[in-house]
Ligand code: NAI
C-alpha cells in the first residue's frame with residue numbers, strides 16, 4: 001500500500017504527519033525542480049511553518065525536464081511525501097503536507113503550468129533545477145545563447161522549455177494582465193544565485209521585448225539564497241529503509257537526508273513571503289558572505305573529496321573519511337585555502353570545518369562521490385577557481401586546490417586509478433571527450449582542458465604559475481595515483 005490520506009492513520013506513531021488543515025493551504029509558491037533536495041529542504045521548512053505557525057503557504061510542484069515519475073507519484077498519493085532524517089543509524093521521519101498540486105511539462109503541458117504561474121495569488125517562483133537548468137556560462141554568469149533549448153525558447157517564447165524561458169513568459173503574461181509580478185528565488189548551489197537567475201531572465205526578456213525587460217528590471221526581485229542540507233540521490237536501499245520507517249507503507253516520492261539543514265535568504269520579496277524566520281531560516285540583507293563560505297568550504301571540499309576519492313576507488317564520502325590523509329587534506333583545504341579567502345564575519349570557521357567533516361562521516365548517508373563529481377564544468381568555478389584567483393593575487397599557496405583541479409582533469413580523462421572506465425556526466429561531456437582524445441596524457445592534457453574558457457576564463461590558462469601547479473599535480477596523479485598523491489600532500493603540511 002502507498003502513502004496517501006487514507007493510509008496516514010496506519011503509519012507508526014513516531015512518524016510526524018501533517019497535523020494541520022491542508023484544505024486551508026493556498027498554492028502561493030510554484031516550485032520548479034521537484035527533486036530530492038527541494039523535498040528535504042524548502043518543503044520541510046514550509047511544512048514546519050504550517051504545522052507550528054498556522055501558515056497557509058502551499059506549493060504547486062513542477063518538473064520541466066526529467067522527473068516525470070516523481071510528479072506522477074505525488075499526484076497518486078494526495079501530494080504527500082516523506083522525508084527521513086538519517087542521523088547515522090538513528091532515523092526519524094516526517095510526512096510533508098504542503099504540496100497542493102503537481103505538474104510536469106511533458107505530461108500536463110506547458111500551457112497548464114503557465115496558467116498556474118499566472119494566477120494572481122502566486123507570490124513566489126522558487127527553483128532547484130541543478131546548475132545546468134539555468135543555461136548560463138559559469139565564467140561570466142551570462143546566458144548561453146548557443147544552448148539548444150534556449151534557442152528553442154527564443155524562437156518559441158510562448159511555449160518555453162527552459163527555466164528562464166518559463167519565467168520570462170509567465171512574467172510577460174502577468175504584465176499583460178496587469179497583475180503583480182512574483183519573486184524569483186533560486187535555491188541552487190551557485191554563487192550569487194539570484195544574480196545569475198536575474199541575468200539569464202533579463203537577457204532572454206531583452207531578446208523578446210526591451211519593454212518587458214525594463215518592467216522586470218523595475219518590478220521583479222531575485223533574492224539570493226544559501227541552502228544547505230546533504231540529500232543524496234535515493235537508491236533502492238534508501239527506499240527500503242523509508243518503507244520500514246513508514247511501517248510497510250510505500251512512498252516512491254520519499255527522500256532521505258542528513259539531520260542538519262540551513263537556509264539563509266536575502267530578504268527582498270515583491271509580493272510577500274512565508275514567515276520562514278519563525279522556523280529557523282535566516283533572512284538577511286546580504287547573503288553573499290554566507291553563500292561564498294558554504295560554496296567554498298563545503299562544496300569545494302566535497303568536490304575535492306569526490307574527484308580524488310572516486311579515482312582512488314572510494315565510492316562514498318564517508319569512505320573518504322576513513323582515510324586519515326583525505327581528512328587532513330580536506331581540512332587543510334577548508335581552513336588554509338578556502339576560509340582564508342572569505343568575507344564572512346562572526347563565524348568560527350575552524351568549528352565550521354570540523355562540523356562539515358563530522359557531517360561527511362555520517363555512514364547512514366551513503367553519498368556517492370560519483371554524484372558529487374557530476375557537472376564539474378559548472379561547479380569548479382565557484383568551488384575552486386575563485387579561491388585560486390584570490391591566492392594568485394595574494395601570493396599565497398593553493399596546493400590542495402591545484403590537486404583538486406588536476407583530479408577533475410584526471411577524472412574527465414575517463415579512467416580511474418584501477419584502470420576502470422569512468423561514466424562522465426556533464427553538460428559539456430562531448431567537448432571534454434574531444435579535448436581528452438586529442439591530447440597526450442601529460443602536460444598537453446592540462447593545457448588542452450584549460451582551453452575551456454567558459455570554465456577557466458582567459459586569465460587562468462595564461463597564468464604560468466597556475467598552469468605549472470596544476471600540471472605538477474596532474475603528473476603526480478598520473479604517476480602515483482590519487483591515494484598516494486593525497487598522502488604526500490597531507491604529509492607535507
Ligand atoms: P535531483 O536530481 O534529485 O533533482 C533535479 C531536479 O532538477 C529535478 O526536479 C529535475 O526535473 C530538474 N532538472 C534537471 N535538469 C533540468 C533542466 N535542464 N531544466 C529544468 N529542470 C531540470 O537533484 P537534487 O538533489 O534535488 O539537487 C538539485 C540541486 O539542488 C543541486 O544541483 C543543487 O544546486 C541544489 N542543492 C542540492 C543539495 C543536495 O544535497 N541534494 C543540497 C544543496 C543544494
Ligand code: CS2
Pocket residue numbers: 189227228229230231298299302303371372373
Ligand atoms: C554536493 C552538494 O552534489 C554536490 O555537488 O556538493 O549537493 C551538497 O551535498 C550540498 O550542497 C549540501 O548542502
